[in-house]
Amino acid sequence: MPEITCKLLVIGAGPGGYTCAIRAGQLGIDTVIIEAEKPGGTCLNVGCIPSKAVIHAAHEYETIVAAAEGKSELGISSTKPSLDFAKTIAWKDGIIRRLNGGVAGLLKKAGVRLIAGHARFRDGKSIEVETQSGPQMIHAETVVIATGSEPVALLHMPLGGRVISSTEALALAEIPKKLVVVGGGYIGLELGTAFAKMGAAVTVVEAAPRILPQYDGELSAPVARRLSALGVSVLTSAKAKALVADGTALAIETADGQQTTLDADKFLVTVGRRPVTSGFGLEILDLDRSGPFIRIDDRCRTSMRGIYAIGDVTGEPMLAHRAMAQGEMVAEIVAGQRRAWDRVSIPAICFTDPEIVTVGLSPSESSGRGFDVKTDLFPFKANGRALTLEREDGFIRTVARADNHLLLGIQGVGVGIAELSAAFSLALEMGARLEDIAMTIHAHPTQSEAFHEAALKSLGHAIHF
Template sequence: MDSFDVLVIGGGPAGYVAAIRAAQLGFSTACVDAFERNGKASLGGTCLNVGCIPSKAMLDSSEKFEMITHEAAEHGIQVDGARVDVSRMLSRKNSVVDKLTGGVAFLFKKNKVKSFFGLGRLVRQDGDGWIVDAAGTEVRAKHVIVATGSNPRELPLAPFGGHVVENSGALTFESVPGKLGVIGAGVIGLELGSVWRRLGAQVTVLEALPGFLMAADDAVAKEALKQFQKQGLEFHFGVGISKVEQDETGVSVTYTEKEQEVTARFDKLIVSIGRVPNTGGLGADAVGLALDERGFVKVDAHYRTNLPGIYAIGDVIGGAMLAHKAEEEGVALAEMIAGQAGHVNYDVIPWVIYTSPEIAWAGLTEKGAKEKGLQVKTGQFPFSANGRALGHGDPRGFVKVVADAQTDKLLGIHMVGGGVSELIGEVVAIMEFGGSSEDLARTVHAHPTLSEVVKEAALAADKRALHM
């Protein structure tokens, strides 16, 4: 029987990063993963295979088409007869995925992480370790890390299948739907809805909550909604779905909005109403692994479960279901097992929605800070006053800084606009070290760059913005 210091169950962002870091720290390490793509084993989990990476590839392709067909003329570029080749677009997306998933396999080989393909199941305790069924082969490990991720939440009225799809299905449409319905106005719904809207679909988004992006800063949510509606996305909030019926040609959705019953017809329906922990087949009941009422693995602040030597990280423990959060937990846990001081600062984890315009935030919203009893000051600066944004032809949106009115400590950063996914990192770094809006305002930013808007927003917190 093979024996390892660390065995990771799950090869997504939490699992593969934990395995690599454990191996770097000198542990004999293995990873068992059951993810398949196109009938073949594929490391990287949902993120690399059917989530973060392929969706961004499709977003980029659709944005290029939008630019060619709607924006190029403004730049003096005349393009006639542009058309979408969905098959070629999907092929490009798949090649990006292949490169990155193959990269994880290479990193495992480089770091001497042994890989098992198939289900990983907890079997029994063995002294100071555990016996795990790794894809049909029993192995022993002193430390077991559960990183099995999450699955799309299914709407009981609309089980996945046929014309009703989740994120992976929405990335494989063979042609552009004429009418596309999206249930859920969260990250996945907005991103995938945006892809197919730009390629020509008529997109309707149905959201149960009464407002748009209620986790984001109010000003950002308001601006983003305005921009999406200008693009042609149709939103309905506070709706209750009562019936979903599909036939050979499409899907009919009956919902109630403002006490009125409406039935809408779609060619395809994306259901994106959140995700649920993936613990099926793990053997949790057999070994007594504690789960909470929603099925997430219970852990303490050091990712320890109720069973000695078994830990859990990533989506399967709940919290922000973000790949970068999961990766940081993987690093932190491996270092804790090695006796080091692994740590994740959950207060400054960035959130990004890769629509056009992009949306990004970290820390407290203005409303959230006030609800905590803090006195705040804010600074806001628009991209319409930035030379680089005007040169790009994309002056939409703004950057907003939230700081403590008494100490000037940065409490939150909120952005909507082109490229903000790349701008938020510097502010998160300053927040990580307890920096102030003055620190951000005094940092020299190259000119002309979009990042100058971040500096100006920090200056605006003290009412001394230079270019507005």
Template structure:
């Protein structure tokens, strides 16, 4: 039987950083992956979707360039070449993961893992070979999550698809219906809308992007409608039938009425489910909750002390950067170092058009906690850099404790806010006050000035907009 200090199951954004950090800390480490290094994020999630989003944004900017005095002629998208370019990025990054594991001294084994004891893992490789491996210090579950399938919309890989297929379409759908008005559905839906698809969104709840600051989501919804989308809220797609011309007629129940939408492709984007099945967790006593998550404490330990869980499989928020941080924490704990989940807040970015980025408390959450707040807000329409980019929709909003002026949350919608939110996350981690942000000199002209001005606005001292 092979023996390692630690075994990491999964080579996604939680697993491979965990394995790398373990190896850096001189732990003999094995990382097991059943599909492809990089997990969902690198192979068909974060990275490929952002490649398509970047291309869609460039395409849309080129079509609108005439308003800036730039004539580019006919702008067309070649979906075959686009997919080849995207797949090249994925190949480079997944190859990079292999190289990083090897370069740091961690072993990578391809196969399906099953935990057979508190310190034992059984691996079934592609050729059917089964091997049992021992971990003397710990096993880390980093198996991530997968798309949820609707019983009435079983994936066929062509016309009824999930996110995995949606990032690999080699033909732009003429008419696309997205079931689910959440992050995945709107990010990918807006990509194909930019490329010319007629977009229909069906959302079961009263609002799109539920859980995100409603002022931010309204900006995105307005952009969707401006570009011709049809949005059905408080609605459910109940089924479909295939028509003689090869298209699909989707039945939608909304407010007690049934309507139909004839489309060419249906993207089911109703969320992700943790990959905790078939790991043998119940047999070794690891607790799994009703939703399939594997609860872990601040040290990433499950209820079985030698078994750890990180990333999507361990609970929300299901974000790649949260998984990476947890993977590093688990590695340090296993290696005997002092580490724990002690962050103030996890930032989040939504790559719709325009982007949304948030960190910390919302206005509603602060009020629920009984905190009196100050709110500062600065619109991109008043910012020179945003005007120069011809992207003026959106704003930066900062929320602070009214008494202490400590920053509690920041919510942004607009150009490149996914890059800007890191400064706000640092402000929360450093327990910054409104004065700290407003007195920090930001270079001009930049988008980041909006954060400084929003903080000043909360205190009634903004320069470039009127104060309340």
């Protein structure tokens, strides 16, 4: 068996893994990265990027359909449009190929050796890789585990046939006439909304009392209203039981305890994700765990010397940008720099319609930690730019300490609001107070003015509300 040695070995070329490897290469570290699939991981290949492409296509199609049906208030009319979904998917795949090549090119530029194959630990310093040309042994001084996560499957709804995960949903050849989404979290609603815009009759089944249970009710309410406007049927406090009628229908138990069935062409299961901790020999290392995740410290070190873990495999929040920041930090630690995880906030975005952004603590989380807070929101119905975009449902909310006005959290919901996430995060990382936001000139007319006005309102003198 051929053998090679390196200073740093990264298992998994997702956002965290490839960022770690690129940064290590930039720092002159002899680095090898192993990936069984294509570079970029779930996010680039079957998650973040392809879903946003489909969401954008769905928005464009919905706009043209509205114009054809005489529903445009802008005076725009059109003939009835058609949708070649196979072409949409081909366009999405083209974007992925470009980004795949980009990641591979960046790894090469940084001097990182990319090995395609399945990795398996033989001991804490040795990993065997099953490649197309046969097995290869790699010995490394330091190993980074960046194996990511995978969709959770339901025992009574195994994937296959009409039952699909988000991966299969993003590769369908045609739009299903009827789609049942099991799980009303961000993945299910992002895709469910897109398919509804493209003509599918969508039903969402959520076990919790409301959709998007990980967000507070104020943030999820505009999304619920938009789903209703799109004709999406939402069943909350409802449990998916099992497939019936030869797999063409789903038995559910409704909130009042009644049993009913939903027939559909496809059943999209989006009930969460779980860390990938099996299939690569991790059990022989006996690393400390935190539930299903690998336990790490503030430097992403595991319980075994010389082994780090980053990204989804280490716990919530399972977000690509968290993994990337961890990967960059670990590379610099391996290079001898003094680094530790001291981030104030990690932004989370739900790309529904409208979008949701949360940074830092919510009002209830702040109160739960013993803070006396001031919190106020500014509605987009009083924001000129939001009105010109025809979408005024939503708001921006600030959460600050009552004693010194230090910002603890910023949340918002509205069309295109994802692009404000960096401003919100920067404010928290810089230790901004309400007065800092209030005294910063925000360009007019922009949706960012709602951030300014929310701070002013919390200080007692909003101008436009």
